[in-house]
Amino acid sequence: MSLLSRITQRPRVYNRLHALGVVNAYSQTHPEERACLCRHIAKAKSAVEIGTFMGLTAAELARALPADAILYCVDPYPGGGEPLQQIALRQIVRAGAAPKVRxxxxxxxxxxxxxxxQVDFFFVDGDHSYEGLAADWKIVK
Ligand SMILES: C[S@@+](CC[C@H](N)C(=O)[O-])C[C@H]1O[C@@H](n2cnc3c(N)ncnc32)[C@H](O)[C@@H]1O
Known part of the structure; x- marks a missing residue:
């Protein structure tokens, strides 16, 4: 396990390092996947990301949206997830995308x-279990 992977298990530590600019937000998505999502979201007026975690993808998606569009970032951040939500908010602010995010x-x-x-674009990246995806799909439909 790499040092970065180990630190992702310690959200409060990760949050401090992120605040200091030592680490960037972490995502399992690949840059090319995010670039593809950004191409598809570019004309949306209203978009939803289910599962925001540290906000790396959210920040890029929100930047790619038109100026008057909104990205809803949905995440329960369970079990004391405040540090992760703080990282996400900071990541989005640093990207200059905060006015487009709820x-x-x-x-x-x-x-x-x-x-x-009316939602023009969904990125479903929350609970990846069969039951979780089935519940998300009901909302997308
Ligand atoms: C894979 S991470 C999301 C990563 C993020 N999309 C990115 O690429 O930067 C999954 C996140 O989904 C959240 N989550 C789990 N179940 C969820 C649900 N039912 N609805 C919304 N979010 C959920 C978790 O709290 C976790 O932060």
């Missing part, structure tokens, strides 16, 4: 009432 601290099912009625 955090919804809930799981996908609990977030529905907070989303706009």
């Amino acid at each position: 955090f919804v601290r809930a799981d996908s099912a609990g977030a529905v009432a907070s989303l706009s009625a």
Whole structure:
């Protein structure tokens, strides 16, 4: 296990290092995957990311959106997830994308009432279990 992987298990430590600019937000997505998502999101007016974690993908997606668009970042951040949410918020602020982002601290099912009625783009990256994806898919449909 690399040092970076080990530090991702310690959100409070990671948050401090991120605040100091020692580490960037972590994501399992590949830069080319994010570039592909950014191409597809570029004309959306309203977009949703289910599962935001440290906000690396959210920051890039929000930057790629038109100026008047909104990205809803849905994540329950369970079990004392404040440090992770702080990292995500900082990552998005540093990307200059904060005006386009709304955090919804809930799981996908609990977030529905907070989303706009029309959503042009979903990035589903939350609970990757069969049951989790099935629940997310009901919302996307
Ligand atoms: C793989 S990470 C997301 C990474 C992020 N999309 C990125 O690439 O930067 C998964 C996140 O989904 C969140 N999550 C788990 N179940 C969820 C659900 N039902 N609805 C929304 N988020 C969920 C977890 O708290 C975790 O932060």
